Amino acid sequence: MTPLEQTLCHNLQVLGTGHALARLVDDVLRDYPDPYELALRNAQAILQRHTGKKLDPERVWWHQFNHASSSSRSFTGWVHSGPPGRSMGLLQLMIQRFDLPFQDASDELDVYGGFYRQGPGAAWYDERNEVRLLARDVQADFWALDLGAKHCEQVATFWSRHAENFRVLAKINLLAQIAVARDAGRLAPDDAQCLRQMADQHLTAIGVAPTLEGLRRHAMTPITASWFAVGGSDRAAITCLRLSGTRVVVYLPWAQEVLRAFETPLAMAAWLRQQLQDGQLRAGYLGALTADPHAAGAAAIREALQALADTDCAADALALLLASARPVVGDYFALLAAQAREEMRRGAERITSNSELRSGMWRGYLGAFLKIFGSFAPLGWPAALVLLGATVGKVGLDVDAAIHAKDAQGRKAALRTAMLDSVFAALGMIEVGFGSSFASLSHVVPFHENDISLRGWTLSANPAAELEVRVANRVLGAPIQTPGLLQGITMGPSGDTWIALEGVPYRVRYSSELEHWLVVPSDNPFAYVPLRPVRLSSAGEWELLERPRLLGGSPPSSGAGLTRQGSAFWDEYMRTDLVRSNALSNIAKARHRALLAQQDILFVEEEGSPQDADGFFHVMLNGEPEYTYRDGAHYRNDLIYTYTEEDSQINSFLREGRREFAYGDEVEYLNKLADSLVELPKDSDVPLYRGGFGGRGTSGQHFRNGQLKVGDLLVSTDLTSFTENPYIVRRFAADTDQSTATGVEGVFDDTSVVFELPAGHYERGVPITLFSSLPAEAETLFLPGTCFRIENLSEIEGADYHFVNVVLREVSRPASGTFYELRTGQPFDLQAYAARLDNQALASRFFED
Template sequence: MSGIESMLQRNLQVLGTGRELARLADKVLSAYPDPYQLAVTQASVILRKHTGKDWDPRQVWWHQFSRASSSHRSFTGWAHSSPPAKSLRFTELMVERFDPGFQEATDSLDLYGGFYRQGPHAHTYDERNEVPMLARDVQQDFWALDFAQLYRRQISAFWAAYQDDFRLLAKVNLLGQCARAERGGYIDSADAAQLRAHVVPGLSAGERAPSLAQLREQSSVELRASGYGLGVASGAAIYAIQGPGTRVLLYCPWAEQALRGFDNLQGMAGWLREHLATAQGRGAFQQALIADPQDLEAAQAVQQALQALGESPSDAAALAVLKQQRSPVGHLLDALVEHARQEMQHTAARLVDNSQLRKALWRGYLGAFLKVFGGFVPLGWPVSLVLLGATLAKVGLEVDGALHARNAQERKAAMRTAILDSIFGALNMVDVSFGSSLASLTYQAPFHELDASLAEWEVEQAPTSSLAGDEANELLDSKPMGSDRLQGIRLGTDGSCWIELEGLPYRVRFSPELSSWLIVPPENPYAFGPLRPVRMDAAGEWQLLVPPRLLGGAPTDGLASEPSAFWDEYMHTHLDRSQTLSNAARARQRALLQGRAIDVLDDEQEPLVDEDGFDFIDSEGEHVYTYRHDGEYRNHRIFMYTEEDGAKINRFLREGEREFDYGDEVEYLDNLADDLGKLPHNNDVPLYRGGHGTRSTSGTHFRSGQFKVGDVLVNTDLTSFTENPYIVRLFAADNDLVAGSGVEGVFDDSSVVFELPAGSYQHGTPISPFSSHPNEAETLFLPGSYFRVEALKEIRGGDYHFVSVRLSEVPRPASGEVYELRTGELFDKAAYAARLGSAELANRFFPD
């Protein structure tokens, strides 16, 4: 067996357990009490209650003014043209509340204050940038909201539901730390075997990986463990683990190197003495152990304890100092988890009802998590996170950055990566090439793969037709054939896996969720898309599996009807799952911008405002509309397009109607096109667009037989696609009606879903980081994008049916007819220019 095959066999053996642990980590992280996210969630509920819209509360401002003028156009009846005297984001206002003077004089709230989409830099505050809410109504919601009590309930609910899972992940982290320490020579093989046996029953040999059942069991192998406070008020700062004899392991769960072995306790004390004699060594311990630097008494206690150890005249004296702070802890894992729980409750107790959160609180809440999974960290990086493996060093975020609101998603993603790194080590997985093995563990299976069952799937009789375009340009004869779990699989030197099906090569990956191999894109084996499972028949030939065909009935309107396991999942209304995909899409789109030269506005500064009311910054005398501020990407023109103003702009493009509040429509579109042209295009993911007759995009003309594969369509408006398929139902159905299943949205013959497969388009611009509705995971195409029809069919499910139109973006045809994507009408450039009242704008989008 080759080295590559041996490593792949090893990883396949434990991949199922690894992915189960990864999903468990996702559940724990998702439920982990986060006061910031709780604030955002509660703020979003209030905003939706009063506006009926899903506003991002971080983009909504409360402004307080010293004077006002009446306005019959604004929601409050007032407008303001002077700079605000005080400004808070909505999430900040929810915690800090309105000024005391307004608490009694509630009638003055809406006269001298209001909610707006622009910060304190705007020239005017009126109907153009207001958020339609009355402050006196919001104040009632604030008084009804006991934020501190909500947070405490969240903590209680978390430990009631997830204590066992938390303990299991803490075990995994300790096993991973053990494996790293043994590889690094910090502990010997006997140390490692004893520790593994203490953590997991029957687990001692380093080459064995625990099963999920083993991880859930309590070991009967006891090791003596002692905790040492080192000035910490409650719990232990470090642990000493002793087995038979005098050998001892120092365990600092918060440290980058968590485990170190010594011949005896005095040897451990000597190492601590030497390490703490240096300012750098003491600084690392202080950063980890001082939960709140503002608590001077507690900070001084830690500093004095560390100083006493570091200044001990001998190792024996250092041991004597340690013994004064020793306390037995019983079973190590039980002690660690209890410490994490108590610390989180202590953090919650410091949160005063309906008052301002201090920075130390944010740090304290994170501390509970971190001290179980990898490191006690500055300002209380949570013990709980440490125990899961998410130390500050591994997460790679500065404390201010890690705790700041703008990094909420990045922080959680970094925590997840750190925890999965511990899982990788605990299972002794081997990285075959450039992170490919770790990718198989960190990969989050899409929901249509996670919940699918292949039990009733059938063999596809014409697989090459169904797989057209998925085959690889790869010679398989030179690749060795695998055995056992890899039977019938050709192995690449980089760990890639391949099969031959009806004479054509395809790349595959193994899905532990389905216990099946899947055909995947050759260049991106973890790409999002429909399932293509394969199995080997008795003759050793690979077969493609497809969902059972629909029974009976003739093709509808000449279109063949098919079921879709993919759309059976994504036509459901799963708010949590949809949010997960939207978060991933937003993170992906933000990553595309990180390598770009984008100007940054200092957090202490505010943008300027142009004559049309759009925010910009000055860069060496140039007006720059795309920039970073307060950790977020900004472009006010794009932001306003994603608001209701975008509907006004598209009505202008579709009907010539002029109702835009921010200057001239033609000038705005010219400027918007310039801004989009400076942003990165990307085609790494499939895109989807839903349409319905009630939303000005109908699928009826695709049912009439008017169109066939090969026809070319063009968009004449700003056309949005999403990379989150859960969003599609909102646009492909009549949402004023309720389906028989009880789900909002009824489909009819005007329902249509357009799909652009990954790699099949060139000019889409991801705009989610700039959007007022980032959950829509939007990619925008300017007018004048041409699309060829690649496939037409009807998809039918339990409570949905629609025309599925698969497209690919193509250059403008040299000849032949072109039809409007939205209406199916023949495109007429002259009529389009007349509708816009601007030949120049028409020529920009449709050059001769």
């Protein structure tokens, strides 16, 4: 095998352990106490309870005025004009609470204030932009909350679940740092191997990779170490690890250079003394040794560091260090976990409870709430994250930016990458080209791949048909013949892997979970797509496996000769699993954010931008309104946000001509929205899905009865939404007012349909998640007039679901011919459509481009 092939083979062999550790990282980060998310969840609950809507708290404003006018049309009975005297978002209001004068006059809250979906720049605050929420109810909810107690519960729950996981990940981080220091020459190979065996006695040679089982074991021979409680610090930020003879290693988990070996403790003391004589470096040690550089105890630490720097010689420095030495007793990694746990617990206990707040009333709450952030880092980067490999330097986040970051998912994504970097190094994985090796570790394994067995799967009778959409345009070289994981594989120069099945080229990736190669989209090997596993026969030929056909039962009416089949993919995503669904929605948000980051989008410091005549926020660019802009960490487009609100009813106009839009003239709004969408970035990197059901007016019966067939053209006649989160589909493809016999919400019938747009099969869809009032739906939006061709029709059936599956491809709309409405299946007539809208120009805009 070539060196490149040997590297890839090693990467694949340890990938199973890597994915297990990645899941551990995800579990830890999911449950890591985040005060911002705590406040956000409680604000969402308040909005849901009082409005019945899943509103984004960061798009709900509290405004306070000096005057008010009565109105029978507004929810509170009052309206306001002009700029408010005081404005803040709902989350900020949770921190600062209502003004002190309202303490004894809470009835006036709803007279002189209100909640609105627009910021302080609006001309009017009335029924057109109000959030139907009473301030006195919110005030009562605030006092019913005890965020301090809730945060303490978060901390306790985190450690009860993850104390052992923390120990494992702290160990993997040390192993990673050993590899880094060895490669950089700060550790001799013998020193590195000695430390590896201290961490895990089964790592008997440099080439032996750790396993999850081995990492969980407590060392038979504990690490011989002492940590220095400089100035009385209770953080093991400076640790001396003893090797054979007189050799020692200093371990600074927070530093850029984490490990360094010395011939003797005296040499180590000399190096530390020299470090501390640099003021900037000394400040780094101070930050590592205390959670709060401004706390009373920090002064003693600062003085002790200065004393070490001012010693006359290395021997004096060593004497001071030894005076503060604390020997490690028992499992070193358990000690690290215990120290991190205690620090987090103390931080949580510093939070003032509601009972204490009541004596200080409103103003005291500001300081109390801000202390909540102590466990995440305004007083210093958390030791817990440092020990897991997520140092400030690796994460690439300024501490201040991390504290005030509004995008919690973005912060966690940065932490995840830093921690997986440690996993990558500890397993000895090597990048073979353009990030492909790290991507194989860091990608989130699809749930339908993670929880399934291929036992019982059989050979496909027609692999060419099943793999038609994944045929690659590539000429393959000779495959690898060496027995092992890579036998039969053709490897590209960047580590990409390919096979020829019945003479046709396909891209594949190895699934350590299934222990099989999978045929994947050639341009997106980590896409969430149905499983297409292959195996190498004894004759050296690749074979496609398929799930066994369903047997028995009373099948629904298939009609029109539709092929009935089961689906491991839909068996997973037709489940109701909020945690997994949120995980996929968060992946979509991160993807959409990365896409928007590549676009030149205007940035405004505060949401004080003007409104147009219909109340939609915008910024002015070259004398023209621009509705897409960035406000801090958030992307804004009021036009899109309004479309996604449940009561906007704009599609009622496009579908039936009903003028029920509450935010101005329908035609004017649609023209502005279309102009705005055209300017936004598009991509087709992921598959999209859309559910339909007769009870929602989106029946798929016409596909089942043979009215529509493969090759027919469908056109969107409304604002048509697809999702990239397949867990969302069930609520749109089934009757959610009913439950199955097992209690699962959503009953399917013969009108149920699921549309699928494979990755790369569409062009004009606009991802709108970051502009939406319902970001969890992970939407991509298509304007009216988008044309799709039916590529495949089948019936998918599972234990408690069945639907017609319609695979689509976006195509250019021919100048003539028969089209069918995507929503209804009826033949499309442009003149009838224009008459429905009572506006020929709008109809022509969408259908005569």
